[in-house]
Amino acid sequence: MSDAMYREDRPTSMTFAEKVFARASGVSSVKAGEGVYPEPELVIIHDAYLGAAFRELSDIGYERITRPDRVVAVTDHEVLAASPQSAVRARANAALARKWRLGSFYDAGQGGHGHVFPMEDRLVTPGMFVSAYDMHCSNFGAIGAYAMAASQDVTVILATGSKLTTVPETVVVHLDGTMQHGVHSRDVGFRLAHDLLAGVHGVSVEACVMEFQGDAANDMPISARIGLINTLTEIDVANILFPPRHFDGAAAADMADLPTGVGASLRGRIALDLGSFGPTVALPGAPHNAAEIGEAAGQAIDHAFIGACGSSNFDDFRAAAEVMNGRNVAAGVRFFVVPGTVKIARRMMSEGLSQVFLDAGAIILPPGCGPCAGGLMAPLAAGEVSISTAATNNKGRMGSSEAECFLASPLSVAAAAVAGRIIDPREVMA
Amino acid sequence: MTAAIRWRTSGVAHVFGDDIAHDNGMMAWKHVIERQTDPDILVPCLFQGIDPDFAKRVKPGDFIVAGKRFGAGKPHTTAYVAMAALGLRVLCESSFDKVMRGAANLGVPIMANCLGISSEIRDGETICVDMATGEVARPDRAPLRYPPLQPVFQQTIELGGRAGILKAWLATHPEMASAYD
Numbered sequence: 095m096s097d098a099m100y101r102e103d104r105p106t107s108m109t110f111a112e113k114v115f116a117r118a119s120g121v122s123s124v125k126a127g128e129g130v131y132p133e134p135e136l137v138i139i140h141d142a143y144l145g146a147a148f149r150e151l152s153d154i155g156y157e158r159i160t161r162p163d164r165v166v167a168v169t170d171h172e173v174l175a176a177s178p179q180s181a182v183r184a185r186a187n188a189a190l191a192r193k194w195r196l197g198s199f200y201d202a203g204q205g206g207h208g209h210v211f212p213m214e215d216r217l218v219t220p221g222m223f224v225s226a227y228d229m230h231c232s233n234f235g236a237i238g239a240y241a242m243a244a245s246q247d248v249t250v251i252l253a254t255g256s257k258l259t260t261v262p263e264t265v266v267v268h269l270d271g272t273m274q275h276g277v278h279s280r281d282v283g284f285r286l287a288h289d290l291l292a293g294v295h296g297v298s299v300e301a302c303v304m305e306f307q308g309d310a311a312n313d314m315p316i317s318a319r320i321g322l323i324n325t326l327t328e329i330d331v332a333n334i335l336f337p338p339r340h341f342d343g344a345a346a347a348d349m350a351d352l353p354t355g356v357g358a359s360l361r362g363r364i365a366l367d368l369g370s371f372g373p374t375v376a377l378p379g380a381p382h383n384a385a386e387i388g389e390a391a392g393q394a395i396d397h398a399f400i401g402a403c404g405s406s407n408f409d410d411f412r413a414a415a416e417v418m419n420g421r422n423v424a425a426g427v428r429f430f431v432v433p434g435t436v437k438i439a440r441r442m443m444s445e446g447l448s449q450v451f452l453d454a455g456a457i458i459l460p461p462g463c464g465p466c467a468g469g470l471m472a473p474l475a476a477g478e479v480s481i482s483t484a485a486t487n488n489k490g491r492m493g494s495s496e497a498e499c500f501l502a503s504p505l506s507v508a509a510a511a512v513a514g515r516i517i518d519p520r521e522v523m524a
Numbered sequence: 525m526t527a528a529i530r531w532r533t534s535g536v537a538h539v540f541g542d543d544i545a546h547d548n549g550m551m552a553w554k555h556v557i558e559r560q561t562d563p564d565i566l567v568p569c570l571f572q573g574i575d576p577d578f579a580k581r582v583k584p585g586d587f588i589v590a591g592k593r594f595g596a597g598k599p600h601t602t603a604y605v606a607m608a609a610l611g612l613r614v615l616c617e618s619s620f621d622k623v624m625r626g627a628a629n630l631g632v633p634i635m636a637n638c639l640g641i642s643s644e645i646r647d648g649e650t651i652c653v654d655m656a657t658g659e660v661a662r663p664d665r666a667p668l669r670y671p672p673l674q675p676v677f678q679q680t681i682e683l684g685g686r687a688g689i690l691k692a693w694l695a696t697h698p699e700m701a702s703a704y705d
Contacts, residue, residue, distance in 0.1 A: 151690070245599060246626065247625070247629065253693055260676070489545070490547065495553060
């Protein structure tokens, strides 16, 4: 259904996003602001929306979808059915995947988090154009794949194979320097999200692609890239991209020409020194409510968790275990550890990390979203306080709307779990 | 399959402030997470988290007037089901692309970039708004002029939102209505 026409005023050099949209739309070039019909190579839908999506299509009269082979259904929101109703829903999802002949269905205990395992299993690879229901599919930008969050419009993609989309503008963010000891990419992300919305950088990223460039971006490990992307996703950006690289860190040489080069038309440029950031928390309400960790220090906590789409990689847990350094979880705190994928959980087992967490008194949950999926698992009671690496912390996010959710880095969450209160992780680290 | 939409309408303005969040502001989280879609259940809960008496006062065709960042937080859309059932329209200082798209898909127009509107309009007064031109008429004062509803959202609403787009595709691809061979 693409109908973009050739135009002579096209730029000679496209942005990363424009190159991806052009290829996905079957045209030689596009530019920001144009309406196109890109066709995702993969469409990912999680267990909490699968039923609603196909019910919407059935109710209208659909009995089939355009490219079922491209659809991946994942089970990460309600991995442990916590009620008989959710067990019924889980079975309905499996039946639905068969009826609609979906390309693959990852049931409970298979794959893991739908924003993580597709990279690990190379279902999503650098340079791909994919789409998903959930906005945190932005994670795939960590390997240089463009994942369009379709939200409820995913039904239009299922039915027609595409949807009318405006090619977004790009803001290039050049990263330099090295993060200080005890600082994590999530700390950078909270601060940057805050500063972007506050106008500190003089450029709006709303509905734009943020493209990280520079040696510090290129060299940043995938887990850190994911943490940075995850903390920036909720400020209404179109997407966040890093230079292409495989999930295991291997180079993606065939995609080396994808990043935006000189000559491309941009919304703006920002330059950041990673060395200028300190440990940060997001105060309850939103990930962009950034504050220096000292401002929240001393706040007693009841609940802590490391995991969810943004910080559930092996590196995140190893870093957290180093901070804990043999100390036990503080009395009165329940501390949940939620590996991103089944493979990560296995590696944590084989390399002894699971033992470390269990010895410290932590609770290991199955791979998936953990408490971040609306508190379907391990929720908060009224009056309780949580600190976590969740994707967001709006009121009521993890259970009671009378609970408070702080967000932080895996280092700061681990430090809080052993201290029983929010604390600068550098005070705990050797 | 384009429906004629009357873009110039009158209704009572309900004025809210900045940072009206969808979850627990415009709609109780319980209905959001349960993906409730029944307007009969949702309408009595509309804006309950901000103004518990709102549902008693609101009438079909009324306007929501808000400040900056309307629909803050997760771009969920449960509240727009209720707003569409009542034919409510939104004027605000700023919103978000995802929020405006989600609302338009359910037939709710959000006209953003109405600078200062939450102080220009009095709560409870009747206003006449032309979303195609951006003109807002109010009693006893000069009319206000704002950027109109974005054409892409006008078009989406005229196509009947997402449901309209899906029905139109099915009409031109009848094979999609039969099960796989």
